[in-house]
Amino acid sequence: METTLAAGPVPLREIATGELADFDAVVRDHQPAVFRFLLSSLREREAAENLTQECFLRAYQARRSFRGDASVRTWLMRIAVNLANDHRKSARLRFWRRAAQTSLDVAFTGDWLADRRSSPEAGAMAREQVKAVWQVVAALSERQRTVFLLRFVEEMEIREIAGVLRLREGTVKAHLFRAVDAVRKKAGEAQ
Amino acid sequence: MSGHLSSIEISKWLAGMRASDAERHLAECSGCAAKLERAGEPLVRFGAATRAWCAAQTPAPRPEPIACAARRKRRFVAMRIALAAAAALMVAAPLYRQHQRALEVARQDEALLEQVQAEVSRSAPEPMQPLEKLVAWNPPSAHSGSSQ
Numbered sequence: 001m002e003t004t005l006a007a008g009p010v011p012l013r014e015i016a017t018g019e020l021a022d023f024d025a026v027v028r029d030h031q032p033a034v035f036r037f038l039l040s041s042l043r044e045r046e047a048a049e050n051l052t053q054e055c056f057l058r059a060y061q062a063r064r065s066f067r068g069d070a071s072v073r074t075w076l077m078r079i080a081v082n083l084a085n086d087h088r089k090s091a092r093l094r095f096w097r098r099a100a101q102t103s104l105d106v107a108f109t110g111d112w113l114a115d116r117r118s119s120p121e122a123g124a125m126a127r128e129q130v131k132a133v134w135q136v137v138a139a140l141s142e143r144q145r146t147v148f149l150l151r152f153v154e155e156m157e158i159r160e161i162a163g164v165l166r167l168r169e170g171t172v173k174a175h176l177f178r179a180v181d182a183v184r185k186k187a188g189e190a191q
Numbered sequence: 192m193s194g195h196l197s198s199i200e201i202s203k204w205l206a207g208m209r210a211s212d213a214e215r216h217l218a219e220c221s222g223c224a225a226k227l228e229r230a231g232e233p234l235v236r237f238g239a240a241t242r243a244w245c246a247a248q249t250p251a252p253r254p255e256p257i258a259c260a261a262r263r264k265r266r267f268v269a270m271r272i273a274l275a276a277a278a279a280l281m282v283a284a285p286l287y288r289q290h291q292r293a294l295e296v297a298r299q300d301e302a303l304l305e306q307v308q309a310e311v312s313r314s315a316p317e318p319m320q321p322l323e324k325l326v327a328w329n330p331p332s333a334h335s336g337s338s339q
Contacts, residue, residue: 036245133237152238158207177206187233
């Protein structure tokens with residue numbers, strides 16, 4: 001079942017009680033978004049799967065400390081971002097060695113465009129754009145990439161991203177501006 | 192705002208830095224509004240394509256509830272701790288025995304040294320010690336020697 005990103009947060013009392021069925025609902029509702037963020041961020045399917053599982057295990061173990069200051073999605077994404085950062089640190093060399101190979105995979109994300117354009121040329125151009133954006137995203141700093149993915153893939157609001165990364169909204173906007181500007185320059189070349 | 196939106200201002204807008212004068216201008220200028228929409232298209236396409244790509248990669252739902260996985264992980268961690276403790280014991284036990292042996296040897300050496308010291312400190316060999324009791328060995332002092 002695909003869950004929309006607009007799905008509201010699970011009531012906090014459900015988390016606080018730690019009831020098994022309720023936490024399974026949390027997993028069911030948020031697993032696609034957590035996996036999506038980790039996959040787009042790390043570009044390693046296996047790592048994304050493992051870290052998604054780890055994210056929910058950690059959340060489950062820490063569920064009693066969840067005070068509801070943020071939404072469940074923000075809380076889970078914060079754990080996911082930390083796991084992704086730890087993973088990069090622990091496997092930095094391997095990550096960058098594999099980046100060149102995996103960037104080929106993500107270049108094909110353009111093929112997943114549900115483009116209803118009639119013109120094959122327009123479709124090809126759209127795919128090229130997506131490929132160009134991915135190339136820029138891969139070259140961004142980790143922080144900029146994370147902000148960019150949370151904004152344009154997870155469609156999070158600036159305030160929510162600030163909550164996930166524990167940054168000020170102005171800082172998030174500054175990171176996002178640099179990323180967007182770089183992407184626009186590159187995507188402009190692809191047009 | 193004096194003119195149309197610059198490229199930087201469009202990037203700022205897309206990044207959420209939305210100035211009120213830019214907002215006013217966009218409401219009035221269809222050219223800039225269209226320019227902004229075109230600028231945002233690659234970002235929207237990127238998001239949509241990435242979501243679709245990720246959805247195709249999404250693993251099947253987990254067959255076991257998260258609590259079971261958590262318990263399994265706890266057991267796994269406990270097993271690892273137990274194995275590490277056993278390994279540490281296997282390494283430590285011979286070292287401890289070796290240390291104990293070294294202490295025992297040191298104790299024996301100490302006892303031997305004390306024995307030797309006792310032997311050496313005697314004024315006469317053991318078989319001659321009864322004779323020693325018979326002889327009063329009082330070396331003459333310098334004062335008594337000069338008076339004779």
